[in-house]
Amino acid sequence: MIGFLQQAITGLMIGSLYALVAAGIVLVYKSTHVVSLAHGQLVAFGALFFWLFLGGLGLPFWVSLIPAFILTALLGLLIERLALRPLIGQPLLAAFLMTFAIFIALEGVFVLYLKGETRTLPAFLPTSNFIIYDLSIPINQLISFCVALLLFGAVSLIFKYTKLGLGMRATAEDHQLAQSTGIIVTNIFSYIWILSAIVAAVAGIATANVMDIYYMLPYIGINGLIVAICGGLDSLLGALVLGLFLGLVENVGATYLDPLVGGGIKDVAAYVVLLLVLLIRPYGLFGLVRIERI
Amino acid sequence: MRPCGVFDKSYTLDIAIIRTWQHWAILISALILLYIFPLFGSYYLVSFMNLLAISVIVVLGLQVVSGYCGQISFGQAAFMAIGAYTSSILTIKFGFSFWVALPLSGITAGAIGIIGGAPSLRIKGMYLAMATIAIHFVVIWLILHSEITGSFKGLYPLPPSLGGFEFDTDERMYYIIMTVMVIMTYAARNLIRSKTGRAFVAIRDNDLAGEVMGVNLYYYKSLAFFISCFYAGIAGSLWAHLITVVNSEQFTLLHALEYVGMLIIGGVGSIPGVFFGVLFIRILNEVVMFTSPVLAKALPWLGSSPAAALGLVAFGLAVIIFLIFEPRGLAHRWEIFKASYRFYPFAY
Numbered sequence: 267m268i269g270f271l272q273q274a275i276t277g278l279m280i281g282s283l284y285a286l287v288a289a290g291i292v293l294v295y296k297s298t299h300v301v302s303l304a305h306g307q308l309v310a311f312g313a314l315f316f317w318l319f320l321g322g323l324g325l326p327f328w329v330s331l332i333p334a335f336i337l338t339a340l341l342g343l344l345i346e347r348l349a350l351r352p353l354i355g356q357p358l359l360a361a362f363l364m365t366f367a368i369f370i371a372l373e374g375v376f377v378l379y380l381k382g383e384t385r386t387l388p389a390f391l392p393t394s395n396f397i398i399y400d401l402s403i404p405i406n407q408l409i410s411f412c413v414a415l416l417l418f419g420a421v422s423l424i425f426k427y428t429k430l431g432l433g434m435r436a437t438a439e440d441h442q443l444a445q446s447t448g449i450i451v452t453n454i455f456s457y458i459w460i461l462s463a464i465v466a467a468v469a470g471i472a473t474a475n476v477m478d479i480y481y482m483l484p485y486i487g488i489n490g491l492i493v494a495i496c497g498g499l500d501s502l503l504g505a506l507v508l509g510l511f512l513g514l515v516e517n518v519g520a521t522y523l524d525p526l527v528g529g530g531i532k533d534v535a536a537y538v539v540l541l542l543v544l545l546i547r548p549y550g551l552f553g554l555v556r557i558e559r560i
Numbered sequence: 561m562r563p564c565g566v567f568d569k570s571y572t573l574d575i576a577i578i579r580t581w582q583h584w585a586i587l588i589s590a591l592i593l594l595y596i597f598p599l600f601g602s603y604y605l606v607s608f609m610n611l612l613a614i615s616v617i618v619v620l621g622l623q624v625v626s627g628y629c630g631q632i633s634f635g636q637a638a639f640m641a642i643g644a645y646t647s648s649i650l651t652i653k654f655g656f657s658f659w660v661a662l663p664l665s666g667i668t669a670g671a672i673g674i675i676g677g678a679p680s681l682r683i684k685g686m687y688l689a690m691a692t693i694a695i696h697f698v699v700i701w702l703i704l705h706s707e708i709t710g711s712f713k714g715l716y717p718l719p720p721s722l723g724g725f726e727f728d729t730d731e732r733m734y735y736i737i738m739t740v741m742v743i744m745t746y747a748a749r750n751l752i753r754s755k756t757g758r759a760f761v762a763i764r765d766n767d768l769a770g771e772v773m774g775v776n777l778y779y780y781k782s783l784a785f786f787i788s789c790f791y792a793g794i795a796g797s798l799w800a801h802l803i804t805v806v807n808s809e810q811f812t813l814l815h816a817l818e819y820v821g822m823l824i825i826g827g828v829g830s831i832p833g834v835f836f837g838v839l840f841i842r843i844l845n846e847v848v849m850f851t852s853p854v855l856a857k858a859l860p861w862l863g864s865s866p867a868a869a870l871g872l873v874a875f876g877l878a879v880i881i882f883l884i885f886e887p888r889g890l891a892h893r894w895e896i897f898k899a900s901y902r903f904y905p906f907a908y
Binding site: 301349352353356358359360362363364366367368369370371372373374375377378381488491492495530533534536537538540541544545548 | 632678679682683685686687689690691693694695697698701704705814817820821824862863866868869870871872873874875876877879880883884887
C-alpha cells in the first residue's frame with residue numbers, strides 16, 4: 267500500500283507539470299481557437315533561458331526569473347506576430363500546421379544550441395525529502411506542485427475577474443462581436459500569447475527542476491497537448507484534473523504493468539489514454555460539446 | 561483547360577488524362593529518360609532518385625487521405641514502418657519471396673490503417689491529427705516491445721531477386737522502385753477522377769453536406785485510410801529491401817511531420833504537387849547537408865556537425881513561408897504557368 271501511495275504521489279508531482287504545460291495550450295485555445303503544437307518549445311526555451319541566467323551567468327534565483335520570463339514572452343509574441351497573425355481568417359487547420367512548422371524550426375534551434383549535450387539546473391530549491399507516514403516527498407517537487415496549483419488559481423482568477431480576462435472570454439466567443447464592442451482582438455491575441463508563454467516558462471523551470479534540459483525536452487509539449495485534449499481544449503479545470511490523472515496513470519501503470527509486458531508503459535500510456543478518450547468523448551472530458559451545422 | 565485550338569470531339573477525348581500529342585511526346589520521353597537514367601547518372605544521383613521515389617509513394621498516399629479526403633494524418637511514418645517490418649518478417653522468417661511480400665505488406669499496412677483511421681469516424685481536423693500522432697507512438701512502441709520485430713536491433717531483410725538476378729545495388733533496385741512509383745502515380749491520378757475520388761473531395765469540403773448527398777462517410781473514410789496506408793506500406797517494403805536494415809529509428813515522428821510538410825509545400829489536393837513537394841524538401845535537405853560543413857567552419861559557434869539541426873530549421877522555415885505566402889503550394893504556381901502557355905497567343 268505504501269508502495270502504491272509513493273508511486274501515486276510521484277505521479278501527481280509529474281502530473282502537475284503536465285497540467286502546467288497543458289494550461290498554456292488551453293489559454294491559447296480559449297481565445298484564439300488555435301491549438302498550439304509549438305507550446306513544448308516555449309516550455310523548453312523557458313527552461314533554457316532560465317538556465318542561461320541561473321547556471322550560465324550565476325545570477326541569484328529571483329533575479330534570473332525576470333529575464334527568463336521576459337525572453338520567453340518575447341518568443342511567444344514573435345510566434346504570434348510573425349507566424350500566426352498572417353493566418354487570421356484562414357482555416358484553423360492551417361494555424362495548427364503552422365504551429366507544427368514552428369515546432370520543427372525551434373526544435374532545430376534548440377538542438378543547434380545544445381549540440382547534443384545536456385544542461386542541468388543548479389539546485390535552487392531545497393533538495394531534502396519531506397517524510398510523512400513512511401512516504402517521502404522531495405521538497406523541490408512539492409514546491410513546484412504548489413506553484414502549479416497557485417498558477418492555475420491565478421490564471422482562472424484573471425480570466426474571471428479582470429477586464430483583460432473579460433476581453434479574452436469575449437474574443438473566444440466571437441471575434442467579430444468582440445471587435446464591435448471595442449475590444450482590439452489582435453491585441454488580445456498578443457496578450458494571450460504573452461500570458462501563455464509566461465505559464466510555459468514556469469512549466470519549463472519546474473520541469474528542468476526535476477529533469478535535465480536536453481533535446482527531448484520540447485516533446486513534453488505533446489504530453490501537454492494530450493492532457494489539454496483529453497480534458498477538453500477550453501477547460502482549465504480539465505487540464506488540471508487530466509494532468510494529475512495522466513501523471514498518476516504513467517507512474518502507477520509503470521510500476522504494476524511493466525513486469526507484465528517487459529517495460530516501457532510510461533512511453534505509451536499517454537497515447538493510449540488519448541485514443542480512449544477521443545473515442546469515447548471526442549471533445550474531452552470537461553470540454554464544451556460543439557454542435558455542427560452545414 | 562484545353563490549349564488553344566484543341567477541341568474534344570468525342571467522349572473518349574473528353575475524359576482522357578493525356579489529351580494532345582505534345583503531352584504524349586513529353587510523357588513517353590520522360591518515361592524513357594527515367595528508365596535510362598542509371599546509365600549516365602552517378603551512383604549518388606541514383607540513390608537520391610530512389611529516396612525521392614519512395615517519398616513520392618508515401619506522400620501520394622498522404623495526398624489521398626489528407627489532400628483529397630481532408631483527414632490530416634501524422635501517422636504515415638508509422639504505417640511505412642508497418643510495411644517495412646511486414647515485408648522483412650515475411651521474407652526472413654516465413655521465406656516468402658519479395659514479389660509476394662510487397663503487395664502483402666501494403667495490404668497489412670492498409671488493414672491496420674483502417675483500425676488506425678477508426679477515430680476519424682468520430683473526430684476530425686486537429687483532434688484527428690493528434691489521434692494519428694498517438695497511433696504513431698503506439699505502433700512504434702509495439703514494434704520496439706515485441707520479439708518478432710527484433711526490438712531495438714531491428715531486422716536485416718535481403719535484397720529481392722528474380723530468376724537468379726539479384727537486385728542488390730541501388731542501380732538495380734532503381735528499376736523496381738521506379739516501376740512501382742509510376743504504377744502508383746497512375747493509380748492515384750485515376751482514383752481521384754473516379755466516383756471514389758469525388759466522394760473523397762465531398763468529404764473534404766463538407767462532410768455533413770457530403771453525407772446528406774448520399775456519401776457513405778464510414779465507408780469512404782475507411783477506404784481513404786486504407787489506400788493511404790497501402791501506399792505507405794508499399795513504400796516501406798521497398799525501403800526495407802533497398803536499405804536492407806530496418807529499425808525504429810528510421811520511422812520517427814519527425815519523418816511523419818516531414819511528409820506532411822512535403823504535402824503542404826507541394827500543394828494540398830494535387831498529384832503533381834506531390835512531386836514538387838518531395839523534390840523541394842529533398843533538395844533543400846541536400847543543400848543543407850552540403851553547406852553545413854562550410855557554415856560550421858565559418859561560424860564556429862554552430863558546433864562541429866550542425867547538419868541535422870540546420871535541416872530542421874530550414875524545413876520548418878520553408879513550411880512557415882509557404883503557409884503564409886503560398887498556402888496552395890508549388891502546384892498552384894505550376895497551374896498558373898500552365899494556364900499562361902496554354903492560352904498563348906492570347907493573354908487570357
